[in-house]
Amino acid sequence: MIFKNCVLHSIAGNTLLRQRRSKELLHRLGDSVPPATGISQLNPKYDLGKTLRRTKIAQLQPEDIFIAVKTTGRFHSSRLALLLDTWISRTKEHTYIFTDTKEEDYVLKGFNIVLTNCSPEHSHQALSCKMSAEYNTFMASDKKWLCHVDDDNYVNPRVLLSLLSAFPPDSDIYVGKPSLDRPIRAHELLSNNKTREVEFWFATGGAGFCLSRRLAHKMAPWASGPRFEQTSAVIRLPDDCTVGFIVERRLGIPMVHSPLFHSHLENLQLLSPSQIPLQVTLSYGLFENKMNSVVLRGTFSSEDDPSRFKTVHCLLYPLTNWCP
Template identity: 65%
Template sequence: MHKRWTRRRLQVLIFTFLIVLFVDLQLRTSDPPKLSVVLDPPAGALQRAIKGAFSAAKDALRPASGSSREAGHPATEGAPVTQPTLRQEDIFIAVKTTGRFHKTRLALLVETWISRTKAHTFIFTDVEDEDTSSEGYNVVVTDCQSDHSQQALSCKMSAEYDGFMSSDKRWFCHVDDDNYLNPEALVSLLSSFPQEGDIYVGKPSLDKPITAHELLEGNATREVRFWFATGGAGFCLSRSLAEKMAPWASGSRFEQTSATIRLPDDCTVGFIVEKRLGVSMVHCPLFHSHLENLLLVNHRSIAHQVTLSYGMFENKMNSIEVKGSFTKEDDPSRFKTVHCLLYPFTSWCP
């Protein structure tokens, strides 16, 4: 009995061995199976894919009127969206002045920074200036009064706005006749914004929104609060935003809008942008007016400042502290000193 059981077990083992041997022989003589391997994409390809998806999303959001095909450029599928390079001549610079300051404030600007932005700087005033005009500068004589009233200021700002709208410039920038404008810093700042966006950038003179009372029909009023960029430090508007302002700013409408809030021109710009269009002002510390302590401006940062100013503040001269070849008696505004630091090869610089 024991021998019979042992014999059967041996037969099972031999049969199993033969099957294993047969299968092994088949595997060795047949073609190896083909494996499908999925590799991770290289980092560069992944980044390109993400960038392409982002570009496609931006194209989908962009209005049809802003397509590259309509702008005269061939549309390339999957190509990254790039902003056109901003040049100094793409900026409409408006300088507000008046006749009694032509020989003093304006003459200083013409001698310094306006001499470098001559072609695209427009001087808005209330009387003729034959000397400046004869030298090829763009002098725009308005029909506005020569005083510093709300009506006179709004009248000149209206002329500035209409002048920009009739031009082909991409940005509108306003400064007063006591501002030094650094054109290279201005281009650098504006280049950082979306060129087709709605941009209103400047510096407020207050530490909180201004409160005004908008005049409504029937002599009723309502309280409104908004930020505004002070004209004494300068401000800029993109073409897209300026176009949207037209119902309240073009022609005589700007003065009418100013009258409804009974505030000057720079406040009116802020009112239109923030309350009528719902666009927030961009607060920028690179603009400066004489209403702030200019001694706090670090002289090492001058090349990066967009505007500087000067004037009487708390019964004493307020200007930046910067050393140079000109004394404070010869250059109380320090504009000549700044100009020679930025452009040392100017003919009259020491």
């Protein structure tokens, strides 16, 4: 199987230490993550209702979040159009779509389309090129958070806002979900063609992740301008791995692990219907040669809504004009 994000041979290393750091940070916030069947929990005492009541969401506004969607021309009609009709319709003003193909119709409809000069290929270089564009565009904005997602993700804006509101302002936060339960091992290219083995956690891009502005600013020596692509070449890994490398290895800042983010590389059917509205992101796609999506009953059939994104959207926003 060819994974679209960096899923490599990993080792345990400092797993317990890193998980404990994430748990302690979330404990200091007074929050963690809602229970999700089949997912390792950092704090099983989490109560989303209590979090929503205690969190001063007004301090962080939806427009403070820069949501970057990475896509490519061949997926505009099959993937992106679905997102535009569903969750992006609720976050249109502060969602930016990074693509390699001009789509005049989307621009005329008022969507923020960022045309990169990146290759449409699904290579390490092309992926890092688009992530570099995301980072640089965010840094040129006045937004407080950069949240990256792929074109097969559904974002729940309200839960995203609640999660990010729980973190102290002006803190160094890199939050997302790793592909595995252990750090990856990579080989950093040194001078004279020598290498050294490094290990670090990274948040898989296929589930989405967020970076605070304070942390993004600290990443600049390895991420601004052309530097992100150069750093990616040093470890010869894709974009999401490169973010983890910069944050954990270059800056020494631990990733905050959250099971609220989901990619198609996990069994999405393990999420119960009652848990689905509590997640930051969902996904869909083929997993072990079978369609992998959340299980949620609704008026849309599996043929009409294989991703179940329409069904989820109508659950969250039942007054949407095309919802049954």
